[in-house]
Amino acid sequence: MTQPFFDHPYLSGHHAPMRIEADAPDLFVHGELPDDLAGIFYRNGPESLYPPIEGDYHWFDGDGMIYAFEIADGRVSMRNRWVRTEKFELEKEAGRRLFGIFGNPMTSDPAVAGKRYNTGNTNIIVHGGKLLALMEGAPPVEMDPRSLATRGEEHYGEVVTTTFGAHPTIDQTTGEMFNVSSMINGPMGAKQMRYDIINADGSLQKSEVLDVPHMALLHTFFLTENWAIIPVIPIDTDIERAQKGGPMTAWVEGRPTKIALMPRYGSADDIRWFEYEPRHMFHELNVWEDADGKIIADVAAADRTALFPNDRGEKRTHAETMQNLRRWTIDPNGNTGWMKEEVLNGRDIQFPRPDDRLMSRASRQAYGNINLHSRDGRVEGMDAVLRYDTQTGEEDIYHFGDGASCGELIFAPRLGGTEEGDGYALTLVHRANAATSELAVFAAMDIASGPIATVEIPFRVPSGFHCNFYAADSALYRQAMGSA
Ligand SMILES: [Fe+2]
Numbered sequence: 001m002t003q004p005f006f007d008h009p010y011l012s013g014h015h016a017p018m019r020i021e022a023d024a025p026d027l028f029v030h031g032e033l034p035d036d037l038a039g040i041f042y043r044n045g046p047e048s049l050y051p052p053i054e055g056d057y058h059w060f061d062g063d064g065m066i067y068a069f070e071i072a073d074g075r076v077s078m079r080n081r082w083v084r085t086e087k088f089e090l091e092k093e094a095g096r097r098l099f100g101i102f103g104n105p106m107t108s109d110p111a112v113a114g115k116r117y118n119t120g121n122t123n124i125i126v127h128g129g130k131l132l133a134l135m136e137g138a139p140p141v142e143m144d145p146r147s148l149a150t151r152g153e154e155h156y157g158e159v160v161t162t163t164f165g166a167h168p169t170i171d172q173t174t175g176e177m178f179n180v181s182s183m184i185n186g187p188m189g190a191k192q193m194r195y196d197i198i199n200a201d202g203s204l205q206k207s208e209v210l211d212v213p214h215m216a217l218l219h220t221f222f223l224t225e226n227w228a229i230i231p232v233i234p235i236d237t238d239i240e241r242a243q244k245g246g247p248m249t250a251w252v253e254g255r256p257t258k259i260a261l262m263p264r265y266g267s268a269d270d271i272r273w274f275e276y277e278p279r280h281m282f283h284e285l286n287v288w289e290d291a292d293g294k295i296i297a298d299v300a301a302a303d304r305t306a307l308f309p310n311d312r313g314e315k316r317t318h319a320e321t322m323q324n325l326r327r328w329t330i331d332p333n334g335n336t337g338w339m340k341e342e343v344l345n346g347r348d349i350q351f352p353r354p355d356d357r358l359m360s361r362a363s364r365q366a367y368g369n370i371n372l373h374s375r376d377g378r379v380e381g382m383d384a385v386l387r388y389d390t391q392t393g394e395e396d397i398y399h400f401g402d403g404a405s406c407g408e409l410i411f412a413p414r415l416g417g418t419e420e421g422d423g424y425a426l427t428l429v430h431r432a433n434a435a436t437s438e439l440a441v442f443a444a445m446d447i448a449s450g451p452i453a454t455v456e457i458p459f460r461v462p463s464g465f466h467c468n469f470y471a472a473d474s475a476l477y478r479q480a481m482g483s484a
Contacts, residue, residue, distance in 0.1 A: 002095070005051040009379045010059040014405040014430040014463045017047040017062065024078040024458060031453035033074045033441060036415040037424050038472040040145070041439070043067040043407065044124040044133060045464015049088065050097040054107050059307075059378070061101050063088050064121030064133050064141075066148050067428075067461060069439055072472065076439070076455045081148035083120035083133040083141050090115060103137070104248060118153070122166040123466040127177045128202020129479040130154065136166045136182060136219065145480045156204040160196065162186065166466075167220040167283070168198075172357045175200025175475065178264070180230055182218035184209070187237045187248075191215055195228060195262070200475075210268045213258050217249060217308075222287035222297050223264065223360045227332060229287065229295060230260040234278045235308055250311040251304060254278070259339070261332055274338040280305035280321065285352035285390075288362045295330040298344065298366065298390060300352050306378070318376040322348045325366060325388065345388050345395070348377050351408040351466070355420045364391050365421050367409040367444075373402050381405020381463055385427055385440075387447045396447040400440075403432025405463050411444055412469040421445045424452075426469060428461055437461040 005011045046062025064083035069076055082088055090112060091098050100107030103117025118138030125132050132140040132154060139160045142151040155161055160181070168179035177198040184194045191212050197205040214236045222229035234255035242248035256275040263270050285298040304310075306321040325345040331338060348371040354363040366388040371377030383404045387396040400406055407428040414423040425442045439455035470477040 002050065005048070006055060008057045011048070011051075011057055014381050014432075014460070015059075017462055018459060019047060019049060020459070021081050022079070022459070027076045027078055027458075028456040029074070029076060029453055030456065031441075031451065033071065033076070033453045033455075034414075034424070035074060036417075037412060037441065038072045038415055039070075039412065039470050039474070039477055041069040041071065041410065041412070041426055041467060041469045042124040042131070043428060043461070043464055043467045044083075044121060045462060046119065046121045047082070047462055048097075049082070050091055050095075052101055053097045053109070054101060056101065058101055060121070062119065062121055064119050064135070065464070066124050066133060066143060067464075068146075068148055069455070070146075078457065079148055080461075081143070081150075083143065084150035085118040085120055085138075085141055085153075086116055087112075087118055102249070104242075106242070121465070123468075125168070125170070125468055126470050126476045126480045127168075127170055128198060128200065129482065130202060131480060134164060134166045134168075136217075137163055139164050156196070156198065159204055159207050163194075165218070165221070169221075169223040169359055170356070170476070171223065171360045172476075173361065176205065178223050178228060180218060180221040180228075182212070182216050183237065187215055187239050193218065193230070197265070206265075208268050210260070210262075210271060213273075214252075214255075219282040220284055222284055222295070224287055224289045224295055225360060226264055226289060227295060228262045228264050228266070229297070229330065230262070231279075231281055232258040232260070233281055235280075235305065241311065246311065247309045247313055249308050250313075251280070251308055252311045257281075259330070261330075274334065276339050276341075277303075279303065280307075280323070283351055285325065285366050285368075286354040286359060286363045288360060290362075293332065295332060296362075297328040297330060298352070299326055299328060300324070300349050300368075301326045301328075318378055322377075323350070325349055325352055325368070327390075344390055345386075345393075347371075347386065348382075349386070350377060350382050353408060353410060355411045355413070355423075356468070357413065358420060363420060364389060365411075365444075366390055367411050367425055369406050369409050369427065370397070372397075372399050381430070385409045385425070385442070385447055387425070387444070396445075398442070398447045398450055400429055401431065405430045406440070407464060408467045410467045410469045413471045413474070415471060415473050426467075428464075428467070430460055430463060435460055
């Protein structure tokens, strides 16, 4: 018998797992969905099948659940399915949780010794004709792009056998996908990461093993037309520290941010490293090169983090670690100092996103979910969405009301449109104590006027992590759906 989960901030309220899989063929729509919005909106997030065994939980630890909203002809269908990894199937078979938090072998059931901890719970992307559920500790998990049936792990010809990134960058100009995987030899192995380039057809172009200064937790990296930039932030995983009673994953006080610069098609021998002040940075808005060859990296960053304790086991609060939108200007020659930082927008922002078609090329508009009134944007949720013009500083904000929690705000291009901002912006919204959720659709250049259409979801969709939209006329969509 499975008992209700214990009380935990990330297992209750809008975070509480629903633990159901559903199909809804034609959802109610309030307002008018435009005819030129068509495609599929995916969302990934943690929804534990079973409660953790240690009586503790981490936000990043639940089983991945994919929600897919297919939009066409003013109608929306919805489906959600767990990412059925080996971990999920083993635990379902046992009827209880078997893996420790983050697969920690010291607290896992001996029945799963040597088995892979893969939740596939962080991101959900389309590339090379495949729908891939991603987390940074394990290979991608391929799912059917329409039925969401799990097809199994993608190893890219037995190269990606340990870890893969949660935030690869797809350059939509070339169709290539670039990835950085951290801790490729496990937390006890050699300190190395791997840089992969995957061709538009899904085949592996090249893979480089790179040395790293510590067992880094890498959540993202930057790509431009000519550079791959890998910021190694001061968070690491240290089994020895855990064996002495400290945190396994921690922010190491006093450690600088270490940044690797490598030509985009270069190799390990080409890397140069430089250091900057300690920064927490999990998500970039976009990164590109200006006319002088400087690298412009617009990022959500903070001076420290609340996601993990520090190496002494001390925890920070959300208020102490609020991320805002910053511009890092990096000189790849180091002539004028390696890097300078300015704050573009000081609001409490979670996930900044551009028009994805411009990833690695210059972009101007930022879309993000922000926190206006709640005390803790991570636990209580982000209650508003923002479009921010990084050239003029213009803000375009919509507040969903106190107690609302909204997810990543995703730009969805208008069918046939090519200009930045020509389209819509979508986000999932849960309202405090409501039994249902909404998919809110905005005109992308007019967020403040509120949603032009709201899609009613007949149950609560728990808050999650990353979303992506694939327009029906995009190469990525057509390539994936052709194989569905
Ligand atoms: Fe992320």
